[in-house]
Amino acid sequence: xxxxxxxxxxxxxxxxxxxxxxxxxxxxxxxxxxxxxxxxxxxxxxxxxxxxxxxxxxxxxxxxxxxxxxxxxxxxxxxxxxxxxxxxxxxxxxxxxxxxxxxxxxxxxxxxxxxxxxxxxxxxxxxxxxxxxxxxxxxxxxxxxxxxxxxxxxxxxxxxxxxxxxxxxxxxxxxxxxxxxxxxxxxxxxxxxxxxxxxxxxxxxxxxxxxxxxxxxxxxxxxxxxxxxxxxxxxxxxxxxxxxxxxxxxxxxxxxxxxxxxxxxxxxxxxxxxxxxxxxxxxxxxxxxxxxxxxxxxxxxxxxxxxxxxxxxxxxxxxxxxxxxxxxxxxxxxxxxxxxxxxxxxxxxxxxxxxxxxxxxxxxxxxxxxxxxxxxxxxxxxxxxxxxxxxxxxxxxxxxxxxxxxxxxxxxxxxxxxxxxxxxxxxxxxxxxxxxxxxxxxxxxxxxxxxxxxxxxxxxxxxxxxxxxxxxxxxxxxxxxxxxxx
Numbered sequence: 023x024x025x026x027x028x029x030x031x032x033x034x035x036x037x038x039x040x041x042x043x044x045x046x047x048x049x050x051x052x053x054x055x056x057x058x059x060x061x062x063x064x065x066x067x068x069x070x071x072x073x074x075x076x077x078x079x080x081x082x083x084x085x086x087x088x089x090x091x092x093x094x095x096x097x098x099x100x101x102x103x104x105x106x107x108x109x110x111x112x113x114x115x116x117x118x119x120x121x122x123x124x125x126x127x128x129x130x131x132x133x134x135x136x137x138x139x140x141x142x143x144x145x146x147x148x149x150x151x152x153x154x155x156x157x158x159x160x161x162x163x164x165x166x167x168x169x170x171x172x173x174x175x176x177x178x179x180x181x182x183x184x185x186x187x188x189x190x191x192x193x194x195x196x197x198x199x200x201x202x203x204x205x206x207x208x209x210x211x212x213x214x215x216x217x218x219x220x221x222x223x224x225x226x227x228x229x230x231x232x233x234x235x236x237x238x239x240x241x242x243x244x245x246x247x248x249x250x251x252x253x254x255x256x257x258x259x260x261x262x263x264x265x266x267x268x269x270x271x272x273x274x275x276x277x278x279x280x281x282x283x284x285x286x287x288x289x290x291x292x293x294x295x296x297x298x299x300x301x302x303x304x305x306x307x308x309x310x311x312x313x314x315x316x317x318x319x320x321x322x323x324x325x326x327x328x329x330x331x332x333x334x335x336x337x338x339x340x341x342x343x344x345x346x347x348x349x350x351x352x353x354x355x356x357x358x359x360x361x362x363x364x365x366x367x368x369x370x371x372x373x374x375x376x377x378x379x380x381x382x383x384x385x386x387x388x389x390x391x392x393x394x395x396x397x398x399x400x401x402x403x404x405x406x407x408x409x410x411x412x413x414x415x416x417x418x419x420x421x422x423x424x425x426x427x428x429x430x431x432x433x434x435x436x437x438x439x440x441x442x443x444x445x446x447x448x449x450x451x452x453x454x455x456x457x458x459x460x461x462x463x464x465x466x467x468x469x470x471x472x473x474x475x476x477x478x479x480x481x482x483x484x485x486x487x488x489x490x491x492x493x494x495x496x497x498x499x500x501x502x503x504x505x506x507x508x
Contacts, residue, residue, distance in 0.1 A: 051102055057099050100115075219283070246396060314403055315338070321349055341395065
């Protein structure tokens with residue numbers, strides 16, 4: 023890191039507490055040596071320390087001082103915390119020089135006593151030296167704008183793309199699959215409602231683009247899909263859309279926003295459009311609703327007749343979910359009829375409260391992301407809580423090679439995790455992963471379970487291999503791939 027201005031290295035929380043008690047403005051920069059954005063922002067930080075001499079500027083190496091980092095919920099770098107009158111009053115995540123300067127000015131005052139800060143129209147609240155530094159940094163990042171605030175965790179490019187998608191149609195549905203072929207029952211239900219409302223709508227398959235999928239959750243502050251928007255404004259997910267449709271409010275919203283209805287045949291009800299007999303349709307509906315959680319599979323839970331069915335059974339049992347099942351190999355009429363009824367051509371098929379969730383791949387994905395548990399809770403399905411030890415065992419064995427890390431393989435949140443991910447990728451090793459920053463119970467529990475106090479932790483077939491140093495040593499000795507394939 024560059025050393026300039028009057029930036030000091032913070033070593034202990036006690037040192038910070040002592041300075042805070044003086045009441046003077048304090049700004050902390052949490053950084054990491056492996057993060058290029060931290061290095062760029064430190065140049066700005068150093069200039070600011072010169073321009074605001076009455077404030078205290080400290081660097082904190084985030085991974086070296088976990089007690090300080092965790093006290094302020096630091097999970098990504100660069101990250102800044104601003105103190106005034108002894109209290110933390112603001113934070114900033116990410117490489118956003120103009121926001122940093124403006125936030126510093128708010129807690130530390132003008133550049134020189136008796137003088138106003140630089141005009142806000144410049145995107146800065148500091149002197150000419152810092153403005154030049156910001157312009158240079160903006161030039162390096164390929165942006166001519168230095169005054170645009172960035173949504174935490176979202177790049178300018180992604181934020182712009184999401185906004186363009188939202189604005190691409192007056193009514194826009196982000197869903198799993200397409201309107202012609204929904205990949206979950208909740209998405210299908212919203213599609214049916216929009217057809218019943220006779221409105222034209224655009225759609226985006228979030229299964230086809232993980233960046234959009236994860237970005238939209240932050241952008242909208244809505245954790246699940248589908249998501250329905252009208253004129254760029256979020257209306258809500260499946261349950262809200264159903265309630266609005268039943269009450270007539272959805273029709274009012276569309277009318278108030280000038281959304282015109284189109285000619286159509288109304289709701290594409292299953293029995294009207296499938297050609298199935300009323301008797302078979304009634305039988306299928308009765309089977310689907312015979313249990314709150316219902317699995318149509320090949321074989322029985324005790325004796326699955328295909329690997330995909332076995333996988334879904336295993337997931338439900340791991341989650342301690344009570345479920346009913348139907349062996350489609352015993353009844354050809356149900357087997358073929360359900361394909362038409364659900365517009366889903368393969369088995370297994372999992373239903374919750376009469377709504378199709380999907381097949382093996384979707385259920386597995388929902389389990390890993392935690393979405394399955396959320397859906398069950400939203401639908402009022404009580405799940406027997408598994409104890410922590412069982413949960414850790416299930417996570418550790420969920421993939422032959424399993425990495426517990428900070429962040430995910432596409433976006434590691436610490437240098438050690440990044441090193442292990444790169445080592446595994448270079449060796450061509452397939453691996454599962456779990457972001458311990460998303461679950462404090464797993465994070466702390468795994469330290470005790472494995473008797474290993476730090477992360478990342480790499481496991482093979484349920485056995486701990488070790489952390490970053492051990493993995494790198496195995497790689498350097500040419501033993502990593504063979505160790506993970508014995």
